[in-house]
Amino acid sequence: MRIMLLLMIGSLVAPLLGAVEVREFDDLEKQTRYEHLLKEVRCLVCQNQTLGDSDAELAKDLRDEIYSMIQSGQSEEEAISFLTDRYGDFVLYRPPFKSVTWLLWVGPVLFILAGGSIAFWPKRDKQRQANPKELTDEERLELDRLKRRID
Amino acid sequence: MKIRFLIPLAVFLVMTAFLAIGLKLDPREVPSPLIGKEAPKFSLTDVMDASKAMSTYDLKGDAVLVNVWASWCVSCRQEHPILIDLAKRGEVTIYGINYKDTREEAQKWLRSYGNPYHSSAFDPNGHTGIDWGVYGVPETFVLDKQGVIRHKHTGPLTQAVIEDELLPIIRKLRGEP
Numbered sequence: 001m002r003i004m005l006l007l008m009i010g011s012l013v014a015p016l017l018g019a020v021e022v023r024e025f026d027d028l029e030k031q032t033r034y035e036h037l038l039k040e041v042r043c044l045v046c047q048n049q050t051l052g053d054s055d056a057e058l059a060k061d062l063r064d065e066i067y068s069m070i071q072s073g074q075s076e077e078e079a080i081s082f083l084t085d086r087y088g089d090f091v092l093y094r095p096p097f098k099s100v101t102w103l104l105w106v107g108p109v110l111f112i113l114a115g116g117s118i119a120f121w122p123k124r125d126k127q128r129q130a131n132p133k134e135l136t137d138e139e140r141l142e143l144d145r146l147k148r149r150i151d
Numbered sequence: 152m153k154i155r156f157l158i159p160l161a162v163f164l165v166m167t168a169f170l171a172i173g174l175k176l177d178p179r180e181v182p183s184p185l186i187g188k189e190a191p192k193f194s195l196t197d198v199m200d201a202s203k204a205m206s207t208y209d210l211k212g213d214a215v216l217v218n219v220w221a222s223w224c225v226s227c228r229q230e231h232p233i234l235i236d237l238a239k240r241g242e243v244t245i246y247g248i249n250y251k252d253t254r255e256e257a258q259k260w261l262r263s264y265g266n267p268y269h270s271s272a273f274d275p276n277g278h279t280g281i282d283w284g285v286y287g288v289p290e291t292f293v294l295d296k297q298g299v300i301r302h303k304h305t306g307p308l309t310q311a312v313i314e315d316e317l318l319p320i321i322r323k324l325r326g327e328p
Contacts, residue, residue, distance in 0.1 A: 044286035084184065086184070086284040088183065
């Protein structure tokens with residue numbers, strides 16, 4: 001029973017251990033830079049994974065490249081431009097605001113505005129009810145007659 | 152009829168349009184930032200002959216195809232007969248970049264299935280592949296006479312891709328100075 005439990009826990013933990021290799025840095029600041037970067041970049045092979053999570057061969061190679069860049073003292077921006085020069089802005093989870101990406105950034109706001117304007121558009125029917133047209137003399141007589149009937 | 156009743160219809164049509172576009176898009180097809188730029192430099196060796204150097208300089212002079220392939224790549228096997236056929240027609244020179252492979256395996260592969268390449272650069276650690284923005288072999292690049300990347304096709308080639316996509320570009324590039 002205990003062995004079964006250990007195996008079950010092991011099977012849960014194993015994938016977490018297997019995915020990404022352990023890196024050693026001579027500087028803690030470099031390690032944070034490296035780890036932050038891996039969360040900002042998409043893996044091109046498994047597009048819904050970050051570069052840090054992906055087990056793809058290419059992701060591993062790119063981690064190697066980034067590791068040696070960061071280790072040699074290069075900045076996060078330099079590593080990012082290394083990647084975007086080759087793979088385009090698509091690899092970034094937060095692409096820069098450009099002529100080709102503006103719709104991506106502004107789109108949600110436009111949708112909210114469009115939805116909001118439909119929801120809060122002044123309703124013409126109710127307006128009409130609030131300001132009824134003046135009754136004609138004939139109609140007023142008819143109204144009085146009806147009111148009297150109720151009394 | 153009141154305009155309000157048309158709103159659900161309009162919403163439906165907009166959504167249908169978005170979904171229809173979404174269906175046609177291929178998320179694997181990532182636009183390459185290298186198009187319009189000079190092919191990233193490499194200096195490697197010929198996969199068939201370790202003593203023979205091969206570099207980006209060899210790719211200049213004519214509009215050519217550069218096909219990234221590997222012996223472990225299943226889709227490369229699939230597109231291979233099409234490349235062989237294209238090479239036989241002699242309309243365009245095909246170069247190869249042998250990506251993350253071993254020399255033995257690559258040579259064996261070319262011997263058993265045929266070699267459509269004028270020559271293939273041997274890139275065992277994949278550095279050149281990364282420089283060229285390769286993320287899924289096979290990938291095929293079209294280079295103009297100056298060695299500038301003008302087009303990229305990701306994924307296996309088909310007869311239709313060759314006829315309708317690559318050859319028209321090649322012919323157009325031939326006409327350029």
